[in-house]
Amino acid sequence: MARSTTLLRNTWTLGLKEFRSLGGDVAMMVLIVFMFTASIYADARARPETLQRASIAVVDEDASQLSTRIVAALHPPQFIDPELISLADIDKGLDAGRHTFVLDIPPNFQRDVLAGRSPALQLNVDATRQSQAQTGAGYIQNIVGEEIRDFVQRGRPAATPQVELVTRAMFNPNLSASWFTAIASIINNITMLGILLTGAALIREREHGTLEHLLVMPVTPLEIMLSKVWSMGVVVLVASAFSLQVVVKGLLGVSIAGSAVLFGLCSLLYLFAAASIGIFMGTVARSMPQFGLMSILVLLPLQILSGSMTPRESMPEIIQGLMSLAPTTHFVALAQSILFRGAGLDIVWPQLLMMIAIGAAFFMLALHRLRSTIGQMQS
Structure with missing residues (x-):
């Protein structure tokens, strides 16, 4: 009981430290605000709904x-x-x-x-x-x-067709590209910041020398990792919720069919997996430039091949199989089901369980790697 209390107290205190550190990073704060406001609005409006003013x-x-x-x-x-x-x-x-x-x-x-x-x-x-x-x-x-x-x-009535096809567009009656683009942008930004914030936080600890200070304190690698996961997860969750309600629903007028609360819960669980990936990358990279280059190699496949841009069914089967091991694939599927189709927990629970399982595997891998890195620093 005492150990659990200590774990929660240390995780909470270290998480608050992450908030203060992030608040002092003006560039990162501006990036977060931009990505969940102007970036989403511009991305949705920059793509015309239909052909416009072609020469x-x-x-x-x-x-x-x-x-x-x-x-x-x-x-x-x-x-x-x-x-x-x-x-x-x-x-x-x-x-x-x-x-x-x-x-x-x-x-x-x-x-x-x-x-x-x-x-x-x-x-x-x-x-x-x-x-x-x-x-x-x-x-x-x-x-x-x-x-x-x-x-x-020349004015004669056209022959009446024998069969008339009546089209009914479900979930997006006007076939508005901005609806799909806005939601896809939120999903991609959650993935990007969920990985970048936690990984950058760990790199920043190493570059500033504060990681060595943590090692002499009575805290464990698990507490260090959990503090970064929950604090950065809360930041991204609040930013995405604001973007969904104010930018997507308010400014862009996108109709959200499902429960925003369920989407927030799924986003929080997904951020658990994304943050674990970010911490793992932070233990592999030795500097912020290395982490930035590594992020390009990880983020581009996660965003392009997860189904947020093109349907997974149109991809080669080997790519579909590999991407089924990525939490982003399952998050995209359940997010689109909730926000576009109004699906409930009874529909998205298979994707949710897969996302949790993959996130737990990445968390354990990242924790093992963090313990090894800290062990090398202590020796």
Whole structure:
């Protein structure tokens, strides 16, 4: 009983020391505030919901009524007003980056359409602008097809299709990209700061010489580790909760379907795993630059391959298997289920248990490594 009381008291006291140390680090405080406010807002707003103001040019070799209708249909906000150019200017415009799309309407296009000859239009696309290339090509194809159908029918009613497909978008009715981007940014920032804060705190102890001071005090490696886990976990949890309520729900207007309390509980348990990874990395790295380089190698796979950016089902099976051993994968799955689909504990408990088990394994590994590091320093 006395040992447990001492453990809790020392863990609490050391955790308060971490708060004071973090409060004195102005750069880190500014980073935390920025990542959970301006960074999330900018990331969500920087990506347009649909095609926006893409540059397009048209080579109208037909100069017919139909070609004029097609040019007029390519209007804002999807496209900038089309620029009429000559055939010789196509390569110049694409090479200079002035146009993302160049549509070439051949001679006698209207006559061939009315004669049923199915003439071909040429669409040149600057595929280096990947965010617009694929979406814009689909928009142009639909616009041209609709204008040709209307012109050929000339006001006659279109044939009624035998089957009508009614689409219902679940959990994101307007298919708003900012909804998904904002939640994904919070998840990625929780991962990043959960690892960086704890690892940086341990490196800072070593560089400032305060770790040696702790070694002469009646504290154990377990108490040192637990103090960093709970204190940095509380900081990230408070910052993420503020971001979810104020930035995501308030400023961005994202509809949160599930329980914020359940998400906070799952985030706290996930931070236990992320902080353990950070401490392990802090015991391996010998300096802050080494820790920074190591963080790049760890954070990028965790963020890109965890399912927060692309579905895991689209990845190779070997990558899916390897990433199933990362706590981030299970946290992304349960976070999306809770916040988007309104899932409860009865739905996300398998991911929660896996996350706890993986977190416990990382915690034991980090504790073993910390004890070995402290043992080497004492010897």
